[in-house]
Amino acid sequence: MATIDELRDHLFATIKALRDPANPMELDRAKTIAEVSQVVINSAKVEVEAMRVTGGISATGFLPTAAKTITSGDGSASESPIDRARAQRQIMREKA
Known part of the structure; x- marks a missing residue:
């Protein structure tokens, strides 16, 4: 997962897997995915703040510029x- 779009796709795939009545994802696995995703989202918030402070000069490529x-x-x-x-x-x- 290298971009916010890939993270978003992965999270929606997790939601879809949780709702699959034939083969639902294990709840512990889904919780772990959500927790790790929250860490990634929090780092993106830091990146947004850094971009705001630097005027967009500094970017990692995770978020579109x-x-x-x-x-x-x-x-x-x-x-x-x-x-x-x-x-x-x-x-x-x-x-x-």
């Missing part, structure tokens, strides 16, 4: 506002 480029109406690509802000912060750090 803004696209590197945006496309204008004429089809040309340009930097996203987030990338521009990152570049400006980098320039300010280099000047300091």
Whole structure:
């Protein structure tokens, strides 16, 4: 499990397995999956806070981030506002 989407898929698969009347998942296993998932979710909350503090500069790839480029109406690509802000912060750090 490397992304929030994969975690979400895994949790929904666990719910589906719990509800399977023919072969339900053992309750202890489902509880363990839920507990481990909560730890992962809590680490994602820390990542969100770090991204907020750094302006999105720091990311692990677990959570999706803004696209590197945006496309204008004429089809040309340009930097996203987030990338521009990152570049400006980098320039300010280099000047300091």
